Amino acid sequence: xxxQRKLLITSALPYANxxxxxxxxxEFIQADIWTRFQRMQGHTCIYICGDDAHGTPIMLKAExxxxxxxxxxxxxxxxxxxxxxxxxIALDHFHTTHCPENQQLCEQFYxxxxxxxxxxxxxxxxxxxxxxxxxxxxxFIKGQCPRCQAPDQYGDHCDACGAIYDPEELINPVSVLTxxxxxxxxxxxxxxxxxxxxxxLQAWLNTAHIQPEVNHKLNEWFEQGLKNWxxxxxxxxxxxxxxxxxxxxFYVWLDAPIGYxxxxxxxxxxxxxxxxxxxLDPDSEFELYHFIGKDIIYxxxxxxxxILMSAGYRPPSGVFAHGFLTISGKKMSKSRGTFIEAQxxxxxxxxxxxxxxxxxxxxxxxxxxxxxxxxxxxxxxADLVGKLVNLASxxxxxxxxxxxxxxxxxxxxxxxYQQFVNQGNAIADCYERRAFSQAIRLIMSAADQANQxxxxxxxxxxxxxxxxxxxxxxxxxxxxxxxxALITWLKPVLPMMAKQVEQWLNIEPVDxxxxxxxxxxxxxxxxxxxxxxxxxxxxxxxxxxxxxxxxPQPTNLPxxxxxxxxxxxxxxxxxxxxxIIAAETVEGADTLLKLTVDLGxxxxxxxxxxxxxxxxxxxIGRLTVxxxxxxxxxxxxxxSEAMILVAANASKQSLWLLAPDQGAEPGMRIS
Ligand code: MSP
Ligand code: ZN
Numbered sequence: 001x002x003x004q005r006k007l008l009i010t011s012a013l014p015y016a017n018x019x020x021x022x023x024x025x026x027e028f029i030q031a032d033i034w035t036r037f038q039r040m041q042g043h044t045c046i047y048i049c050g051d052d053a054h055g056t057p058i059m060l061k062a063e064x065x066x067x068x069x070x071x072x073x074x075x076x077x078x079x080x081x082x083x084x085x086x087x088x089i090a091l092d093h094f095h096t097t098h099c100p101e102n103q104q105l106c107e108q109f110y111x112x113x114x115x116x117x118x119x120x121x122x123x124x125x126x127x128x129x130x131x132x133x134x135x136x137x138x139x140f141i142k143g144q145c146p147r148c149q150a151p152d153q154y155g156d157h158c159d160a161c162g163a164i165y166d167p168e169e170l171i172n173p174v175s176v177l178t179x180x181x182x183x184x185x186x187x188x189x190x191x192x193x194x195x196x197x198x199x200x201l202q203a204w205l206n207t208a209h210i211q212p213e214v215n216h217k218l219n220e221w222f223e224q225g226l227k228n229w230x231x232x233x234x235x236x237x238x239x240x241x242x243x244x245x246x247x248x249x250f251y252v253w254l255d256a257p258i259g260y261x262x263x264x265x266x267x268x269x270x271x272x273x274x275x276x277x278x279x280l281d282p283d284s285e286f287e288l289y290h291f292i293g294k295d296i297i298y299x300x301x302x303x304x305x306x307i308l309m310s311a312g313y314r315p316p317s318g319v320f321a322h323g324f325l326t327i328s329g330k331k332m333s334k335s336r337g338t339f340i341e342a343q344x345x346x347x348x349x350x351x352x353x354x355x356x357x358x359x360x361x362x363x364x365x366x367x368x369x370x371x372x373x374x375x376x377x378x379x380x381x382a383d384l385v386g387k388l389v390n391l392a393s394x395x396x397x398x399x400x401x402x403x404x405x406x407x408x409x410x411x412x413x414x415x416x417y418q419q420f421v422n423q424g425n426a427i428a429d430c431y432e433r434r435a436f437s438q439a440i441r442l443i444m445s446a447a448d449q450a451n452q453x454x455x456x457x458x459x460x461x462x463x464x465x466x467x468x469x470x471x472x473x474x475x476x477x478x479x480x481x482x483x484x485a486l487i488t489w490l491k492p493v494l495p496m497m498a499k500q501v502e503q504w505l506n507i508e509p510v511d512x513x514x515x516x517x518x519x520x521x522x523x524x525x526x527x528x529x530x531x532x533x534x535x536x537x538x539x540x541x542x543x544x545x546x547x548x549x550x551x552p553q554p555t556n557l558p559x560x561x562x563x564x565x566x567x568x569x570x571x572x573x574x575x576x577x578x579x580i581i582a583a584e585t586v587e588g589a590d591t592l593l594k595l596t597v598d599l600g601x602x603x604x605x606x607x608x609x610x611x612x613x614x615x616x617x618x619x620i621g622r623l624t625v626x627x628x629x630x631x632x633x634x635x636x637x638x639x640s641e642a643m644i645l646v647a648a649n650a651s652k653q654s655l656w657l658l659a660p661d662q663g664a665e666p667g668m669r670i671s
Contacts, residue, residue: 005043013052016073017061023325031291036492037431050095050263054239055252066615087351093267102262112311127182129175143170191228197306209318257304280313287317294366323368337547348542359493362436387447395479396527408477450482574629575670583616600667604641613655625658
């Protein structure tokens, strides 16, 4: 009997203010493959994740959309869960950090660490936006780089020259929220005394599963010296208040990793046989592994284990970091057309194909991996379909056609089968080490051997000889048994295809060892294609969808701005100053606001795609510019009787309402 392990596995909690993209999927796919592999080995796994729902960006995003943060994070959680299901991520539970379990755990950690003298207080200077009345995180301050003078750089680093600095050093800093210069304001904050845990952390690192490159980074950080860590934030903030402080909140990066435990706790409440407290115990029988991206190593290998140890709880057994996904060699970026949302991908291409492609690229190191359209096309068509699926369909057609789906009673060469199956040990070893690309290479070379076997034995020739019928049945039975081994090894990567194969072959779900016994004297079901080739059309369509994001609302303005119009054409437009007298959100419309505008001589109802940029209340009373003689358009939510004009950036993600200068009055004609 193999030793049965118990594993608690997490993926990093995605922020609840945007859709999942292919970079997120890399991480989910990696953790999911590893979990599914461990389960096939007979180990017990609990795989959990949830949304990271707190912090300034989420608060501001909700404000910008004119919704409450609670609504924003609830909607996002639904979308995230849908997406994860579509990519077959076999999480046991997906929760959120904004939950009572997490609040209670955060307070518990706070009290325990406090009792262990893990905190200290410090008064600090911070940039403050006096218009918006809030402290500004570094990302929300821009100015000129103090080193190279490049304009428009963030408060903590310069993209132009790579300098890292403090926001006070920026030249001519402004708040990105109000464009006003921030003032410096002091306040008293709670700091976690990380340096106290340096020795304990170093001891932990010697026993935990940490990649060599990560270890190297950690040693650099130790040499530079660890610093106290500010775990408090001033109001306004979206998060949990700190029990014994006035108007202060736990920093999101404190409550987010505790959120792993909150998710687990919520899960345990639904699973009577699991006792949450036992997981925290330094002697817990569960190993704890975190899958993360390379950008959040510091949080997971220094802060988080130190926080756990300081509270008297068990640290992780290992942290597995991966590199970043690039698209055609470029960083993912909306403006460059290299930002692929998971949902957009799936409108054009197969989720399981992404799983296969990502697996074929992933290794146990933290190098970036690239999504390359040509490479993807070849890997799916030449390897997955050309080698694997083809083997199944070749053999199936003989067994179905000539032998009524009946497999032979014995294999032509049992030794050869055993040798083939023995490759499973090396493949398992690769999965265990997260060397997935190497596992895929071994599996594809085994697929080559299987295809060679069929090619050598030429069943299509033998079938024409009446005395060779049994031989054909045996050869194709061997072929199908080799295929069964291949799909068993690929089951962590292609769970849906494996399930389809199990139904087709009429067998129980395969585990790692079930192929030790060949499948003989057995009737299989009719074959249905397991996967289709990727078409160039599908790839082109995805590329197009990515480079030209759909505009938030259909507009009737002429698209071609290069063509000239006569003055008479322009005169056809009746542009007028209008006053917004009512504004509300529209049930079921993500981008629209329903406005009532007054022209002095009459009122109009207008549906405008400006919800992402304006809160309805903020619009009431404002003057703006409309196209007054546009034919009424019937929309799903009602009739729109005019059009509001806005300025927009290229992606139409940011919008600005036009306003006439002071003194203009509703109904005035614009010419
Ligand atoms: N909310 C934090 C994590 C808190 S964990 C207690 C966060 N969220 S995130 O949405 O920005 O990223 C979630 C995970 O996706 C991180 O592990 C991050 O490294 C990973 N990735 C985000 N973009 C990625 C790529 N382009 N490529 C690969 N992984 C990437 O960080
Ligand atoms: Zn610079």
